[in-house]
Each structure stands twice: as structure tokens, then as C-alpha cells.
Amino acid sequence: MTTLARQLPHDVEIEQALLGALLVNNEHFARVGDFLKPEHFFSSLHARLYEAIVHLRGERDRDVNPATLRTFFDSDPAFIDAGGIAYLQALVEATPAIVNVLDFARVIVELATRRALVGIGEDIVNTAYVADVTNSPQKQIEAAEKALYGIAEKGKFGGGFLSMREALKAALLSAETAYQRKSQTTGVPTGFRLLDYMLGGLQRSDLIILAGRPGMGKTSLATNIAVNAARARLADPQDGGACAFFSLEMSATQLATRVMAEYAQVPSEKLRTGKMREDEFYSLADAVATIEAMPLHIDDSPGLSIAQVAARARRMKRDREAGLDLVVIDYLQLLEAASRRENRVQEITEITKGLKGLAKELDVPVLALSQLNRGVDNRDDKRPVLSDLRESGSIEQDADVVMFVYREEYYLRTREPDMSDAKKYAEWKEKAERAHGKAEVIIEKHRHGPTGVVTLAFNGELTRFDNLAREEDAAFAA
Numbered sequence: 244m245t246t247l248a249r250q251l252p253h254d255v256e257i258e259q260a261l262l263g264a265l266l267v268n269n270e271h272f273a274r275v276g277d278f279l280k281p282e283h284f285f286s287s288l289h290a291r292l293y294e295a296i297v298h299l300r301g302e303r304d305r306d307v308n309p310a311t312l313r314t315f316f317d318s319d320p321a322f323i324d325a326g327g328i329a330y331l332q333a334l335v336e337a338t339p340a341i342v343n344v345l346d347f348a349r350v351i352v353e354l355a356t357r358r359a360l361v362g363i364g365e366d367i368v369n370t371a372y373v374a375d376v377t378n379s380p381q382k383q384i385e386a387a388e389k390a391l392y393g394i395a396e397k398g399k400f401g402g403g404f405l406s407m408r409e410a411l412k413a414a415l416l417s418a419e420t421a422y423q424r425k426s427q428t429t430g431v432p433t434g435f436r437l438l439d440y441m442l443g444g445l446q447r448s449d450l451i452i453l454a455g456r457p458g459m460g461k462t463s464l465a466t467n468i469a470v471n472a473a474r475a476r477l478a479d480p481q482d483g484g485a486c487a488f489f490s491l492e493m494s495a496t497q498l499a500t501r502v503m504a505e506y507a508q509v510p511s512e513k514l515r516t517g518k519m520r521e522d523e524f525y526s527l528a529d530a531v532a533t534i535e536a537m538p539l540h541i542d543d544s545p546g547l548s549i550a551q552v553a554a555r556a557r558r559m560k561r562d563r564e565a566g567l568d569l570v571v572i573d574y575l576q577l578l579e580a581a582s583r584r585e586n587r588v589q590e591i592t593e594i595t596k597g598l599k600g601l602a603k604e605l606d607v608p609v610l611a612l613s614q615l616n617r618g619v620d621n622r623d624d625k626r627p628v629l630s631d632l633r634e635s636g637s638i639e640q641d642a643d644v645v646m647f648v649y650r651e652e653y654y655l656r657t658r659e660p661d662m663s664d665a666k667k668y669a670e671w672k673e674k675a676e677r678a679h680g681k682a683e684v685i686i687e688k689h690r691h692g693p694t695g696v697v698t699l700a701f702n703g704e705l706t707r708f709d710n711l712a713r714e715e716d717a718a719f720a721a
Contacts, residue, residue, distance in 0.1 A: 252357040253285035254350065261347040262289060263334035265296055269307050272300045275348040283355040288321045309335060359394045363387065385550045388557055431484040431569045431608055434471025436710050437697040441686055442644065445472075445569060445608035449690075450599040452575070452638055454613040454627065455648035456620065460682065461612050462493070462573050463501070463706040464648055468610065469571050470502055473537035476568070484568025484607075485538035487559050489552055491577035495543040502539075505707040506530040538566070548579040549597035553604075560605050567607055572598070574612035575638070592637035599641045613638060615647075625654055629687055645688035650701060651678040682708060 265271050276297065284290035295315045299305045309331035316322035326333070367387050370378065430444025445451055445468075455461040466488075475483025490498050504511035507530035509523045519527070542555060552572065560567040572578065575598075580590040595611075602609040615631045627647040632638045639645060655675045662668050682701040686694045700709040 251285070251361060252354045254354060255286055255289075257347055257350050257354075258284055258286055258289045259334055260338065260342065261344060261351065262292055262296075263336075263338035264342045264344045264347070265293075265300075266308055266312070266331065266335050267338050269300055271342075271344040272296065272307075274345050276300075279348045279352060283352050285354065285358070288319075288325060291316070291319070291321075356394055363390045363394075366390070382550065385554045388554045431472050432475050432482065433468045434475070435468075435684075435697070435699060435708070437699075438684060441693060441695060441697060442689070443692065445610060446643070446691065447606050447608060448603045449608045449643040450595070450602050450641055451608055451610045451644040451646070452613050452632070452642040453610060453646050453648065454615050454632055456615050456625075456627075458653050459648040459650055460701065460706060460708065461648045463505070464682075464684070464708050465571050465573055465610060465612055466498065466502060467505065467708050469539055469569065470506065470534070470537065472569055473539040474533075477533075477537050485559075485566045486540065486569040486571060487556055487567055488539065488541045488571045488573070489547065489555075490541055490543045490573050491545060491547060492573055493543070495541040498541055498543070501706065502534060503527060503530055505705055506534055508705060508707075510704050511706070546577075546579060549594050549601075552578065553597065553601045556601060556605060560607070567605065569607055570601070570605070570609045572609070572611040574614065576614050588637070595637045595641040599643075625649070625651075626683075626685065627687075639688065642688060643690040644686065647683075647685040647687060649683045649685055650681075651683075652681065652701075652703075681711075 261275075279293075281290040281294040281297065284293055292312065295312055296307050299307045299311065305311070309328055312331060313328045317327075322330070367383070370383050370386075371380075428439045428444040430442065430446040430449075432439055432444050433442070453461055453465055469486040469488050472483045473486050476485060477483070488498070493501075500511055500514055503509075504514055507523070507527045509519060509527055513519045513523065514527070540559065544551075552570075556567060556570055575594065576591070578594050580593040598609050598611055613632060615627055619625055619627055619631050626649050629639050629645060631647075632645070652675065655671065655678055680701055680703075682699050684697040684699060686697065688694065698711060700711050701707070702709065
């Protein structure tokens with residue numbers, strides 16, 4: 244018994260009908276031009292014909308008919324073999340009196356998607372048959388997920404170049420959104436006025452590094468940002484964003500306890516011991532009712548690789564109900580590279596490039612926390628600089644934004660002088676009072692805008708960051 248080879252999904256007649264409809268009425272192009280691409284066509288000739296229509300009608304706004312289209316294909320062998328201008332005339336003549344170009348275009352895209360699925364399936368089968376020690380089954384699964392994501396995302400099919408006209412349209416839409424919003428925040432809001440003022444929110448496709456020495460509160464600040472973004476989305480579907488929080492250091496329970504304490508303004512120590520007043524318990528219950536409705540998802544799997552993070556983020560992005568607008572990783576140095584490298588610097592390079600690639604692929608901001616070198620503690624001025632980033636070269640290079648958390652109060656507490664030296668003690672006390680309850684977010688690198696220092700309020704008991712009183716940041720409001 245002979246098994247006949249199956250043909251790839253396609254419908255040449257539908258393609259002919261669509262091209263004929265476009266030649267009969269150029270106005271139809273406006274209905275399909277934003278999603279139908281030349282690569283969706285099965286026939287290579289039809290793909291080239293449609294590409295010419297896109298060029299003439301979509302980019303140059305010229306009339307398209309068999310005569311104008313023919314000039315581009317007089318020397319095309321496939322066009323000549325099909326019959327030349329007679330073929331174009333036949334397409335026009337065969338066009339139905341009543342035609343729904345939108346349905347035709349959707350069928351063509353669906354068939355192209357099915358062909359892509361067949362291709363991915365064949366690749367999966369062929370790769371699985373090869374016993375390659377460097378390509379484990381897990382890596383094959385991750386590669387398959389990435390390929391499937393590429394065709395699942397609306398508007399991502401085919402990839403390739405984006406015309407300046409399309410890029411300008413997206414840029415203008417972003418500017419219009421910023422103009423119409425009172426907050427002038429185009430990205431995912433952090434919930435901190437001055438930080439959003441400086442950054443315009445966390446921008447899509449950006450890799451943002453938030454670094455600090457232990458005890459500075461970088462995890463707390465990242466948690467506050469994630470909660471603020473999720474809370475904003477809960478209040479307004481057009482604002483904020485759904486967040487995926489990869490907690491590689493703390494368990495999900497520990498992180499949830501911290502979030503509850505911060506939101507309910509009840510010290511986490513009381514949550515652990517149960518020594519709460521009645522009003523604090525009710526505040527906690529109210530906080531839980533709000534927090535559990537927020538689109539905030541925690542993954543506390545230890546030892547994740549950059550490839551696993553990417554695969555899980557893609558799955559969440561693909562889920563229309565959950566969605567994904569922000570990825571937070573706590574912290575960068577706990578991620579593993581997809582493959583073993585000669586040294587840690589090379590591994591960090593692979594990780595930061597992977598995170599930047601993920602931000603671009605998913606079109607969401609990726610906020611990654613990072614440790615600093617111990618050299619900071621040995622300096623008199625302990626404010627961090629870019630060179631303090633651990634394995635700093637690739638982090639500094641790949642990041643769009645680098646921010647440091649610095650609390651002078653933390654260091655002053657450890658340097659309290661003896662009260663016998665009245666002058667020295669008075670100077671220390673003045674500094675301590677000035678720094679009390681405040682933290683600095685130092686924007687050291689900002690690829691799209693200004694750098695500078697944002698001062699926030701810090702509640703050590705709750706490990707919570709807040710906006711300062713408006714009169715304290717009035718200089719930034721102008």
C-alpha cells in the first residue's frame with residue numbers, strides 16, 4: 244500500500260479571489276493591509292503580487308490595476324508562465340459580485356498558520372529523533388514553545404522588517420497616549436510619582452536593572468512596584484499591568500507575607516507571631532481581599548535558567564485571561580545560564596542578553612534585581628556607581644535603565660560615634676535625622692531620558708517605600 248504525501252494547507256483560489264478583489268476596488272486594501280502580509284500567501288507569485296500592491300497602495304497611495312501592476316512583473320518568469328497581464332485580467336473578471344475580502348484574508352492567514360504549525364511539528368519530530376547530548380529534551384521543549392509563541396502572538400507572525408511608516412504610527416500612538424494621560428506615564432506605572440516622572444513608567448521592551456547592597460530594600464521596592472502596577476490594573480483595565488514575579492531567593496509564602504504586611508501596614512513580625520490588635524487583623528483581612536484579586540503571579544522555583552524563565556513568561560503572555568505586562572526577577576545572579584560557560588562573567592553576559600531579548604520578544608518591561616560588589620562598603624561615599632555592579636560589563640551594556648537603591652540611614656546607624664565627642668556626635672545626629680525615613684533611587688543610566696536621584700519615603704518597620712509629601716517633591720511637578 245502506497246502512502247500519498249499530504250499537501251500543505253493552502254487554497255490558491257481564495258488567494259486569487261482576494262487579489263482580484265483588491266484590483267477591482269483598491270479601497271479593500273485598508274481592511275486587510277494591517278494584518279495580511281505577503282508571506283501568508285502559499286503561491287510565491289501571489290505573494291509577490293500582493294507585495295507590489297502593498298508597495299503601491301499602502302506606502303505610495305497609488306491606484307493599482309492590472310496595467311500598473313504589470314510593469315513590475317514583465318520580466319518575472321512565473322508571471323509570464325501564468326499568462327502575464329491576461330492572468331491579472333482573469334483575476335479581475337473572476338471576482339464575485341459580492342466579496343468579503345476580510346473573510347478571504349483571514350482564511351489565507353489561518354492556512355499560513357497551519358503551514359507554520361506543520362513546519363514546527365516536523366522540526367520537533369526530527370530533532371527528537373537525534374540523540375544530541377548538547378540538546379536535551381528540556382531545551383527542545385523550550386525551543387518548541389518559543390516557536391509556537393512566535394505564531395500565537397497576534398501581529399508577530401513572520402517577523403522581519405518594520406517599515407518606518409509602521410514604526411512612526413506606533414511612536415505617535417505612544418506619544419498620544421502620554422499626552423492624553425494626566426500622569427504622562429506611557430509605560431507600566433511604578434506607583435512612585437517622581438520615578439514615573441523620570442522614566443515615564445517602565446517602558447515596554449526595556450531591561451531595567453535595580454541594584455543595591457543587602458539591607459537597602461531592593462526586594463521591597465521591586466515588590467512595591469509589582470503590587471502598585473497590579474493594583475492600578477485592578478482599578479483601571481487601561482492602566483497598570485499584570486505582573487510575573489520570579490522570586491528565586493524568597494518563597495512565595497514569604498513574599499506574600501511581605502506584600503500583606505506592606506499593604507495592610509501591619510509589621511510582618513506581628514503576622515509571624517500573631518500578636519495583632521483587633522483593628523490590625525481586620526486591616527489584614529481587607530488587604531487580602533484586595534490583593535488576591537490583583538493580577539500578580541509568583542513563581543518561587545529555585546535555580547531557574549534564563550530559558551525556563553522565558554518559557555514560563557511566554558505561557559503567561561499567551562494566556563489571554565492572565566496576560567503579562569511586567570516581569571520581575573529577584574534576583575539576576577541567582578539565574579542560571581542555558582549552557583555552561585567558562586566563567587561566571589560569561590554566564591551573566593548570556594543571562595542579561597537573554598533577559599533583554601525576552602523583553603523585546605514579549606514587548607514588556609523586565610525588571611531584574613542585581614547585587615553590588617562589596618567594594619561599596621569599603622568607600623567613605625557609599626552611593627553606588629555603575630562599576631559597582633557585580634559582573635558589571637554586560638549588565639551595564641544590555642540594560643536600558645540602571646537604578647540603585649541607597650539608604651544613608653542604614654550606614655549611619657552602624658557608624659554612631661561615642662557621645663563623649665559632642666561635636667562629632669551632633670554632626671552625626673543631624674545627618675541621621677535628615678536621612679531618617681528616606682531612601683534614594685539613583686537613576687544612573689537611562690537610555691531614553693534623564694538620569695538623577697529620586698527620594699522616596701521608607702518605613703523600616705514595614706519595609707515599605709512610599710511617595711514623599713507633595714510639597715517635598717514640588718520641584719519635579721513643573
